[in-house]
Amino acid sequence: MDLADVAPTAGIAACVALLLALVAPFVLVADPGTGLGVYYASGALGVGGVGFLALLLIVVFLSGKQERRPPDTVAGVAVVASLALFALTAAWALAVDVQNLYSFPASASWILNHRWVVLALAALVPASAGAYARAVL
Template identity: 45%
Template sequence: MDIERTAPAVGLVGSVLLAAAVAVPAVAVESGAGPMAAYYASGPVGIAIVGLLALVEVIVLLSGRQERTDPATAAGLAFVLALTMLGISVTWAFAIDPTVLFSFPEQYSWISYHRWSVLGAASLLFVGTAGYARSVL
């Protein structure tokens, strides 16, 4: 198996899944249905920045994989971004106030599991970028 090609692909899948996971509640939950702003702002910096960084990560991984940027530089930057996103995601997931989390109407009860999907996508992204950095460096 060519780990130098497979690892960034895993990271790319993780990046897209993470960006989508962060965006789903904003798109799926009707405005006024609950304290969405408080949900996204939980933790020290909130989770919205993770969605933006996940999209930047796609660019970094693609530029390193296609050798448009020095692969070692891209791998290092991708690893640091992934570690940052994982740290923010973990902090956010455990900082959500239960009152906010369970204040959504019953039709949005899936939101109580949403934080774990964000953590799963962030973990997949981290594993992919760690493998990419290890193979390149």
């Protein structure tokens, strides 16, 4: 097993899982008038930057996996961007107003843990980037 090949694949999978987790409430909470807008806008920047960085990191990991750029450059960009992704996710998750979460319908009680699932998935991205950096440097 080649870590330089497996780590970017794991990073791509983590980014895709993170994006799916971010989209899930829009699909699963269909009741109008829920606080989804407030939920996603929590914190100084909201969660939009997390989605952007996850998409960016998919491209970065793919360029490393397909060897389109020098591996050390890709590793550096992946580590820095993934740490920024995790920091933004943590800032958002900690800033969510718990009272807003209790305004969701009972069928969406899973929303209470959603931000922690998103944070856990975001933690997988810098772990993959670090493994890739270790493998290529």
